[in-house]
Amino acid sequence: QEGSTLQQVQQRDELNCGVNTGLVGFAAPDASGNWTGFDIALCRAVAAAVLGDPNKVRFVPTTGQTRFTALSSGEVDVLARNSTWTFSRDTDLALDFVGVNYYDGQGFMVNRELGVTSAKELDGATVCIQTGTTTELNLADYFRANNLSYTPVNIDSNAEGEQQYMAGACDAYTTDVSGLAATRAAFADPENHIILPEIISKEPLGPAVRHGDNNWGDIVRWTLNALVAAEEYGVTSRNLEELVRSSTNPEVQRLLGTTDDLGAMLGLDAEWARRAILAGGNYGEIFAANIGEQTPIGLARGLNAQWTQGGLLYAPPFR
Amino acid sequence: MSDTHAQTVSFVRDTMLPAATPPVREAGAIKWLRENLFSGPVNTILTLLGFAIVWFLIATFWDWFAHSVWNAGSLAECRQIIAATWGESARGACWAVIRDRWNQYVFGFYPMDLYWRPTMTFGLLMVALAPVLFSASRTIRRTVLAITAVLTLWAMVVLGAPAGWLAFAAAVLIGGFLISERHVLWLLPFSIVYPLLGVWFLWGGSLWGPIFVLVGPLLGWIAWTLVSRIAPMLGVVAAILVTVLFWLLYAGDAAADAERLLSLSIQTVRSDRFGGFLLSVTIGVAGIALSLPLGIILALARQSDMFLVKTLSVIFIEFIRGVPLITLLFVASLLLNYFLPPGTSFDIILRVIIMVTIFAAAYMAEVIRGGLAALPKGQYEAADALGLDYWKAQRLIILPQALKISIPGIVSTFIGMFKDTTLVTFVGLYDPLKSMSDAVRASTDWKGIYWEPYIFVGAIFFLICFGMSRYSMYLERRLQRDHR
Amino acid sequence: MTDVPAPASPPFRPSMLIYDRRYRSLTFQVIVFILVMAAAWWLVDNTIRNLALMGKNFNFGFLFQRAGYDIPQTPIPYTSDDTHLRATVVGLLNTLIVSILGCISATILGVIVGVARLSKNWLFARLMTVFVEIFRNMPLLLWILIVYAIFTEILPTPAAYRGENPEWSMIFFDHVALTNRYTALPTLAMTNDPGSLDLGARVTFNWATIAFATVLIGGLLARRAIKAWAQRVQDRTGDRPTTWWINLAIMTIPSLLLIWHFGLHLERPALTGFNFTGGLNVSNALVALWLALTLYTAAFIAEIVRAGILAVSRGQTEAAFALGLRPNRTMNLVILPQALRVIVPPLISQYLNLMKNSSLAIAVGYMDLRGTLGGTTLNQTGRELEAIVLMMLIYLILSLIISAGMNVFNASVKLKER
Amino acid sequence: METIERKIDRSQMKVSDEVAIDIRGMNKWFGSFHVLRDIDLTVHRGERIVIAGPSGSGKSTLIRCINRLEEHQSGHISVDGVELTSDIKNIDKVRSDVGMVFQHFNLFPHLTVLENCTLAPIWVRKVPKKQAEATAMRFLEKVKIPEQALKYPGQLSGGQQQRVAIARSLCMQPKIMLFDEPTSALDPEMIKEVLDTMIQLAEEGMTMICVTHEMGFAQAVANRVIFMDQGQIVEQNSPREFFNNPRSERTKLFLSQILGH
Amino acid sequence: METIERKIDRSQMKVSDEVAIDIRGMNKWFGSFHVLRDIDLTVHRGERIVIAGPSGSGKSTLIRCINRLEEHQSGHISVDGVELTSDIKNIDKVRSDVGMVFQHFNLFPHLTVLENCTLAPIWVRKVPKKQAEATAMRFLEKVKIPEQALKYPGQLSGGQQQRVAIARSLCMQPKIMLFDEPTSALDPEMIKEVLDTMIQLAEEGMTMICVTHEMGFAQAVANRVIFMDQGQIVEQNSPREFFNNPRSERTKLFLSQILGH
Numbered sequence A: 001q002e003g004s005t006l007q008q009v010q011q012r013d014e015l016n017c018g019v020n021t022g023l024v025g026f027a028a029p030d031a032s033g034n035w036t037g038f039d040i041a042l043c044r045a046v047a048a049a050v051l052g053d054p055n056k057v058r059f060v061p062t063t064g065q066t067r068f069t070a071l072s073s074g075e076v077d078v079l080a081r082n083s084t085w086t087f088s089r090d091t092d093l094a095l096d097f098v099g100v101n102y103y104d105g106q107g108f109m110v111n112r113e114l115g116v117t118s119a120k121e122l123d124g125a126t127v128c129i130q131t132g133t134t135t136e137l138n139l140a141d142y143f144r145a146n147n148l149s150y151t152p153v154n155i156d157s158n159a160e161g162e163q164q165y166m167a168g169a170c171d172a173y174t175t176d177v178s179g180l181a182a183t184r185a186a187f188a189d190p191e192n193h194i195i196l197p198e199i200i201s202k203e204p205l206g207p208a209v210r211h212g213d214n215n216w217g218d219i220v221r222w223t224l225n226a227l228v229a230a231e232e233y234g235v236t237s238r239n240l241e242e243l244v245r246s247s248t249n250p251e252v253q254r255l256l257g258t259t260d261d262l263g264a265m266l267g268l269d270a271e272w273a274r275r276a277i278l279a280g281g282n283y284g285e286i287f288a289a290n291i292g293e294q295t296p297i298g299l300a301r302g303l304n305a306q307w308t309q310g311g312l313l314y315a316p317p318f319r
Numbered sequence B: 001m002s003d004t005h006a007q008t009v010s011f012v013r014d015t016m017l018p019a020a021t022p023p024v025r026e027a028g029a030i031k032w033l034r035e036n037l038f039s040g041p042v043n044t045i046l047t048l049l050g051f052a053i054v055w056f057l058i059a060t061f062w063d064w065f066a067h068s069v070w071n072a073g074s075l076a077e078c079r080q081i082i083a084a085t086w087g088e089s090a091r092g093a094c095w096a097v098i099r100d101r102w103n104q105y106v107f108g109f110y111p112m113d114l115y116w117r118p119t120m121t122f123g124l125l126m127v128a129l130a131p132v133l134f135s136a137s138r139t140i141r142r143t144v145l146a147i148t149a150v151l152t153l154w155a156m157v158v159l160g161a162p163a164g165w166l167a168f169a170a171a172v173l174i175g176g177f178l179i180s181e182r183h184v185l186w187l188l189p190f191s192i193v194y195p196l197l198g199v200w201f202l203w204g205g206s207l208w209g210p211i212f213v214l215v216g217p218l219l220g221w222i223a224w225t226l227v228s229r230i231a232p233m234l235g236v237v238a239a240i241l242v243t244v245l246f247w248l249l250y251a252g253d254a255a256a257d258a259e260r261l262l263s264l265s266i267q268t269v270r271s272d273r274f275g276g277f278l279l280s281v282t283i284g285v286a287g288i289a290l291s292l293p294l295g296i297i298l299a300l301a302r303q304s305d306m307f308l309v310k311t312l313s314v315i316f317i318e319f320i321r322g323v324p325l326i327t328l329l330f331v332a333s334l335l336l337n338y339f340l341p342p343g344t345s346f347d348i349i350l351r352v353i354i355m356v357t358i359f360a361a362a363y364m365a366e367v368i369r370g371g372l373a374a375l376p377k378g379q380y381e382a383a384d385a386l387g388l389d390y391w392k393a394q395r396l397i398i399l400p401q402a403l404k405i406s407i408p409g410i411v412s413t414f415i416g417m418f419k420d421t422t423l424v425t426f427v428g429l430y431d432p433l434k435s436m437s438d439a440v441r442a443s444t445d446w447k448g449i450y451w452e453p454y455i456f457v458g459a460i461f462f463l464i465c466f467g468m469s470r471y472s473m474y475l476e477r478r479l480q481r482d483h484r
Numbered sequence C: 001m002t003d004v005p006a007p008a009s010p011p012f013r014p015s016m017l018i019y020d021r022r023y024r025s026l027t028f029q030v031i032v033f034i035l036v037m038a039a040a041w042w043l044v045d046n047t048i049r050n051l052a053l054m055g056k057n058f059n060f061g062f063l064f065q066r067a068g069y070d071i072p073q074t075p076i077p078y079t080s081d082d083t084h085l086r087a088t089v090v091g092l093l094n095t096l097i098v099s100i101l102g103c104i105s106a107t108i109l110g111v112i113v114g115v116a117r118l119s120k121n122w123l124f125a126r127l128m129t130v131f132v133e134i135f136r137n138m139p140l141l142l143w144i145l146i147v148y149a150i151f152t153e154i155l156p157t158p159a160a161y162r163g164e165n166p167e168w169s170m171i172f173f174d175h176v177a178l179t180n181r182y183t184a185l186p187t188l189a190m191t192n193d194p195g196s197l198d199l200g201a202r203v204t205f206n207w208a209t210i211a212f213a214t215v216l217i218g219g220l221l222a223r224r225a226i227k228a229w230a231q232r233v234q235d236r237t238g239d240r241p242t243t244w245w246i247n248l249a250i251m252t253i254p255s256l257l258l259i260w261h262f263g264l265h266l267e268r269p270a271l272t273g274f275n276f277t278g279g280l281n282v283s284n285a286l287v288a289l290w291l292a293l294t295l296y297t298a299a300f301i302a303e304i305v306r307a308g309i310l311a312v313s314r315g316q317t318e319a320a321f322a323l324g325l326r327p328n329r330t331m332n333l334v335i336l337p338q339a340l341r342v343i344v345p346p347l348i349s350q351y352l353n354l355m356k357n358s359s360l361a362i363a364v365g366y367m368d369l370r371g372t373l374g375g376t377t378l379n380q381t382g383r384e385l386e387a388i389v390l391m392m393l394i395y396l397i398l399s400l401i402i403s404a405g406m407n408v409f410n411a412s413v414k415l416k417e418r
Numbered sequence D, E: 001m002e003t004i005e006r007k008i009d010r011s012q013m014k015v016s017d018e019v020a021i022d023i024r025g026m027n028k029w030f031g032s033f034h035v036l037r038d039i040d041l042t043v044h045r046g047e048r049i050v051i052a053g054p055s056g057s058g059k060s061t062l063i064r065c066i067n068r069l070e071e072h073q074s075g076h077i078s079v080d081g082v083e084l085t086s087d088i089k090n091i092d093k094v095r096s097d098v099g100m101v102f103q104h105f106n107l108f109p110h111l112t113v114l115e116n117c118t119l120a121p122i123w124v125r126k127v128p129k130k131q132a133e134a135t136a137m138r139f140l141e142k143v144k145i146p147e148q149a150l151k152y153p154g155q156l157s158g159g160q161q162q163r164v165a166i167a168r169s170l171c172m173q174p175k176i177m178l179f180d181e182p183t184s185a186l187d188p189e190m191i192k193e194v195l196d197t198m199i200q201l202a203e204e205g206m207t208m209i210c211v212t213h214e215m216g217f218a219q220a221v222a223n224r225v226i227f228m229d230q231g232q233i234v235e236q237n238s239p240r241e242f243f244n245n246p247r248s249e250r251t252k253l254f255l256s257q258i259l260g261h
């Protein structure tokens, strides 16, 4: 295999990024085929960091089946497809999850009319579930652990799941809470559907790269960290130019490459993080623009707030 | 008792009777009804049942169709319009979604300013097909080509094609029309280069790529002429070898070098931009064009008296026919990368086309084998006795006849394959039926719309497939009549 | 006049490898063999290197790990604690269930439509033509999706059966409930349960089932015996005794006795909580897939049947009529036996297609072989190479079994010719 | 021709006065095409009638009307006193009394020769199988192929197949036999064996109507030759008169074509 | 027969001493069935040989061995000095020197008559198209159907088709012509036109081997008649001797059957 992933990407002058085939808010093509979403923004940030242009990305839609193969076979350089970081995927599947860009958990959505307020009351229910995901395993485990019975209705895509749920073909729809929120947001009557309080699993979603190319892993990891750190330090796409000139915070200076050429350690130039942040803003900006409370998806920051705000986002120091 | 009875009945007719009209017992329409609908108790029951079915279908779907809305920006708006026009409880079809997402259904995510390119490619396809498909009838050819030319040029103007390309398309379409009027077979060279032109138009990039792809078979042909003097069969092997080696080893670099010397590029459009019917038709046409020759080779191999060749082709054909297409598509999307040298990864559409081709070719081989088997042995013997070698006999005598016999089977394989292009949805491509409809439904505007996309896509598939099967029936009848 | 075959071959020269017909074909085969071997070696070598690069190996051990996921429809007992292997078997059984059901119903419908297309009734024949053309010329996937959509959109949720004055009521004397999730059917229950036969691996057969199967098979054998007896009587006297009432008795009375013995009765499904319980809930995924496969395949079968009947020349009917045979006898004795020979081979390849097409189950989430082994298992274990190879092998074996059946049939009915 | 003439024992072939088939003013149309026009024909028991005429003149249609393979639209046909109407009983009666041999044999390819011959006796006449088989073997012997009884029709030559077809008809013990160009699908070597069989039948006094172009057969066996053209009976006469002294212009033309080479 | 005899100008038909075909001790098996046994046959340039014999005696197989449509297993065949082995070059050479006419014509139905005739010259002999067409027209004129050149074989009568087949062979300018029962699939009216064509060829001195049952043709044209039975040459002689004075018992039996009716 000639060269590292970085070299390959630079030679190709394009980043191949594996994404979901269509999950509004995270990754979906619009009517003219432009991809937008939370995961998309991360891809663009990496492309900006590595190639200098956030648009030099090719989005490869992957299904639940094809995503990991696409990555391990080299079809994509990075997989940013709301995939859960699990032990076996990290080890047995020979992937490297380089961080978490969204802390999620699996939940249930039910129709308000059912009068159900807790997942424990779902005994005997019919539950719609997307095949081939960790949610399938979590669901089985949860109901077993609580000694409840259920009938799964396997569905093949999110759109199909919504359809089934809306028609009442299942009592509950289960997937990651973020997905539930996104789905509910698109309903004509969101107020009639509630997301139950139980979160039955930990779903750290994050970008993954192939095992073995640590340098490339570092690049993706630190691009993500740069976005998170940028928010922590108040670096936004709007004030970035100014901070480059005026910031006195040494951490910010190192992040933006005005002192200490950290980029060289990654094999990039000094301004890599600037470009990554400029691509779509810092983590907070990306969140707000794609899935935040102002968007139809309407997700609160919750666990995904900075550690300083009581969340779990915690970028290691740039030094 | 006598043997002379005959004398007593001896009879000669002097005046011939004129033909009379049949006795008319009832008026025409009533007679027809009685004969065709009510000719017995069972028939009467069947007729009533038939009417019941028709009535049920009409009663169920009529107001839904009657209350169609063609112009709205979202499903909610549609429902408002329906409620406003036909009352609160009225149901109605919201065809506005097709109108709204027409481009997406037809072109997928192809860049909007380049829509004229697929349009032109499709228009030129008709010219390329003229000598192959429409050679049988001058009227049909004239109609098809004229309509194609007008429609294509009109669509290109509407879609804002650059003047240069417009002129090019006009030249080819009108030129093709004129040439086909004189001698349709003169268009064959165009048919041969068309696949490469088509690829170039659709995907863009440098023209040198297709040119050097074309150089491969050219070199192969040279090798064949040289070697086949020694032995024709070795000639074929050499030709294939030379072609493949050239493609693998030199074509890429040569094209890149040439491009550096003289740039012949148009804007590149990547595979992930393909979707909707553009994707189906691209995969379908490519699969059809490639599976036919492959199928012929497989069929000949299966008919061969060389044990090894025969066994290999039997194994191949039976294996492919024994597994579902969807598993082969999985192979394309999941496993092909295992089988290729590490680090190579090529276009998913191309991989899918390869698998679809292989799949169709196995079926095609069986169809053609049937045609070969139907030929009388005398044809082979006559060819032998005239001194034609194997390849010439196949090319000039056997295949033309076998293919004609197999036309119905070939076309139904094509139809099956075209329908199967919808399965690419399972490997993440945007087929018009499922992926595209899911994508449309994922947007807030059209969430919850269900029937209309399916009916629309189904209707288009029906038109194409039904048209193909009718045309093949026409062709079959025509060929039968031709040589009698 | 000797009969000794002694063909002596001329001495070998290297140029004969190319010029001599016999050796040339040998040469060619050797070249082909080398090329094929080289290609195979190339593929295998690539695979090995790729596996090494990805840090994977080719190993079916994953089949014995815990599967961890649930399957909606399990013909044999299965829980998420079972292995992937068992999940695979469940998937395979689900594939077989929908395939067999589909083959049966598609054949029945196809024969009816095919014969109806030949009917003298203009309206009915046209309707059938429309049916055939519509179903043949649109993708199967579309039909699966549409049928499934009809089920989910038009049928009610179980909740519609709730309350004093429910919006929907159960059909067949309150025994069957149609919902947009499943069809709730009554189950058979016994007051004298004879216990079960354990086949190991948690596969059990109730003795009552076995008893019924025995009675059924016995009945069929008895029917054959009676038919043979009727034939003998006819051979002897020329008159064929009427046997339908004996047959009816044989087929029903022992079963009725068994029902009485085991105290067999129907247990109605009842709406408890979210769903109907106490009955057999046949998921709409199965029903929709089955229906779509049936309709789609029936359209093809109808054409085959029609062609088969048309293939029996008009002269055969005329000859039979001229001999004084009545139309129904002509059909049974002359037309059908001949038409079957024409119909059965393409019919069986339709069965093959149906079996392969059932892999589209994924579209409605029916967990067949593709959904278990080629879906969730593949996905959870990441063993795509092994899973897909195994899945293709299983499909291939099923296909080969079906075609072997076809070959046996073909050989047995082949017309004797000169 | 000589050989045939010589062999035949005309003394056996008596014609009775009983009427076997009576056709009066019969007309038939295919759609609006008038195939048979005003046919009048009386056939007596024991008569051997040959029908000749150019292609498309309605010969086949005429004899197919006699056992109701085609329906006539006006006029009357009665066979053995049974009038052919759409009454099924009458049709059944007539069909079991009238045997028919087709140009293309129309043997049932999925049954052995013996089964071909016993099928109708067993299912229509309800004859016990043993007895049906015995009868069948007798007739197979008569047509000189008892040894082929267990073969399938596809394994026989054309001439043998046609003889089986004749035997099959005879097994129903018909009173009248219809032949529709029984030899025209045969190779020349096989024509003779089939004609021989037919001559034998004639000698035994079977009432026969035969559409054929074998003029030698007509001269030797027929006691009446009927010439049809454009759906009409143009001339009928004894074979001698017919061949030596044709009276109608059309007949002359036809004979000159047939016997021309 | 008379007509044929009269027309022929035997003076033209010279037999040279040159050997055209030489078969020595040739044997052939189909599987374990010994079809041809120890065949020895020498044909001189200009000779016209008729092969007769009962069905299945190996006549077709023999002449098909001559242009290697069948492979012999022992013995030697040489045609025009070229020994037939499995060497392709030799086979090609022989085949382009030997024309063959089949019982069932085997014309190519998808090509016009003219294309049928020009196909082999163009593709095998690499004759320019114009020239090939001119030659073809010449031979079509010779077989008296130039006006049918642009029709398809399916539109011609059997006799015309067989004449096209002869013309097609002639277009390759063969030195030897093989005929395998060229008239036996023809209707009687058409036999004569084909025989006439063959006679004309014979008169022009073509070397011919002809399997046929047309004894009139044999008497008129052949200078040798070969009688085969059970894969062996049982008798060969001049036609006059052969017909008037057959020596072997089997020949006598055969002749009595053939000329019997």
Ligand SMILES: Nc1ncnc2c1ncn2[C@@H]1O[C@H](COP(=O)(O)OP(=O)(O)OP(=O)(O)O)[C@@H](O)[C@H]1O
Binding pocket: D030, D033, D035, D053, D054, D055, D056, D057, D058, D059, D060, D061, D062
């Ligand atoms: N089922 C039919 N429908 C319409 N026309 C028919 C039908 N059968 C026969 N005809 C027409 O009726 C005419 C007489 O046919 P028929 O077969 O009786 O002629 P034929 O004298 O037996 O001729 P041949 O010697 O060719 O058998 C022909 O013109 C034929 O085309």
Ligand SMILES: Nc1ncnc2c1ncn2[C@@H]1O[C@H](COP(=O)(O)OP(=O)(O)OP(=O)(O)O)[C@@H](O)[C@H]1O
Binding pocket: E030, E031, E033, E035, E053, E054, E055, E056, E057, E058, E059, E060, E061, E062
């Ligand atoms: N390809 C073959 N395989 C096996 N046996 C064959 C083959 N071709 C011919 N035979 C047998 O070889 C014998 C001679 O056949 P051939 O065709 O040469 O006879 P023939 O003298 O030409 O007879 P006919 O007059 O019927 O044409 C026959 O018994 C035939 O069954």
Ligand SMILES: [Mg+2]
Binding pocket: D059, D060, D061, D180, D181
């Ligand atoms: Mg007729």
Ligand SMILES: [Mg+2]
Binding pocket: E059, E060, E061, E180, E181
């Ligand atoms: Mg022969």
